[in-house]
Amino acid sequence: MNLIWQAYLQNCRAIIRDGRVVSYGNAPAELANTRAASTGSATVLSDLSHFGLIQFSGGDAQSFLQGQLSCDVRQVSSSAALYGSYCNPKGRMLASFLIWRDRDGDDGNFVMQLPSALLAAIQKRLSMYVLRAKVNLFDSSGMWVRMGLAGSGAGPLVQQVTGGIPDSHLGVIHGEHASVIRLAQDRFELIVAPEHASSIAERLSRDAMPVGAPCWDWLEIKAGIPLITPATQEQFVPQMANLDAIGGISFQKGCYPGQEIVSRTQYLGKIKRRMYLANIKPTGPEIPIEAGDELFSADMGEQSSGMVVNAAASPDGGYDVLAVVQISSVGAGKIYWKSLNGPALEIMPLPYKVSQ
Structure with missing residues (x-):
């Protein structure tokens, strides 16, 4: 978690354990509001720093990832993200992830988001297969602040912050200070540079209740999006x-x-x-x-x-x-x-x- 962002969250009374916002002091109320957000009668805001980011750059980044991942990386663009998985030779998943291109995506920059607990091992394993390919991969988690926004007011708030809104599922747009991925009809992820994160969070929290990571976990479960963790690595094709x-x-x-x-x-x-x-x-x-x-x-x-x-x-x-x-x-x-x-x-x- 970016240290400047962590200080901001703590100033907002966030309870942080192991790089994850557990709650803002009233977990039952936060969960109740998240349920209301899932039915379109409230809006919630969640920090997503418990996810890590691996950045891939270089002229061979796309072909390298195409040969390593289960999804069709050619479909990932600066305007479209994808879910995918990274498997062992027996077809069992080592990680599941969301992958997109950053605002310089035409130059081959890909961003893979996965649980922080898996990042180091997955990065090391992928690095072993780079060989002579023109690919550079590194942990870029601290370079960006991620926020999840869900509920009836999520779309209008995204519009205010970025000046636009993705039209389609897993669509991506890049605003001046934030990029946004549309995860569902009323659910979005914002990727923000740390220097703009606090001002954007202040704007969003006027109309969205800050909630802990367990609330976002619940929304992901209700959406049927699986997340491989250390406890379930190599268990499923x-x-x-x-x-x-x-x-x-x-x-x-x-x-x-x-x-x-x-x-x-x-x-x-x-x-x-x-x-x-x-x-x-x-x-x-x-x-x-x-x-x-x-x-x-x-x-x-x-x-x-x-x-x-x-x-x-x-x-x-x-x-x-x-x-x-x-x-x-x-x-x-x-x-x-x-x-x-x-x-x-x-x-x-x-x-x-x-x-x-």
Whole structure:
């Protein structure tokens, strides 16, 4: 987290732990307002410094990334972002990310956003494959402040700050002091230079309630956007986490690590697990539900039938989760958290279609 920006957040009463804004002192109210924002009756503002940025530049940046990532990097431009994944040779995801080009995108500059906890290892691994390619990659997290804006007033506020607004899903525009990515109809990410961040945040917070990162986590879960973390690395092929449904896999591009497995899974119809949106209400003492928690079902006996990908406290009680689960188990009956005696998952509809 940029130190000047951190000082500003602390001055705004932000509670920061491990580079992540936990809350502004009233987490229940922040979550309630985030729920209202999801239905279009409020607007919230979240710091996104818990995500890191890897910058790629050089004449071979596009071709290098095209040979490493599951998405079609040729579709990433200064006006369009993409979701994607980076896999090991067995097709298991090491990271999921959002990638875009900066305002100098025509010169080959790409920006990959992923959890800060994964950044160093992913940067090091990608660096090993640069070889003679004209590519420079470095951690640019401190060069930019990221803010998430969601709710009924998000669009007009973006218009005021940047002078424009992206028309399409994952569209990007670059204003004088901020770039913006449209993540959904009423949800945006702003990328701002540190010297302008506090003034822009002051303007936004007049009409948007500042909320902690857990609230943004909840919005991402409700949107069905998976985030690979250290607890879930190398657990899923991209289709299991619905990357194909959100544009994070290209089946027409050339080779990349794990491509053969990913393609075979797709064309031979061997997708046995898919990601579902669900709510879990633990019973008894409050025990947090976390990424990496195993799930069980009667048809699988003592063998795990799934895993929690992401979890966040729900404004309706318990936790809302994204969970990769055996498709047959979902059809056969209840899925349970941690054991067959644990609380059952209440499956909810995702905001997009997924082929079974």
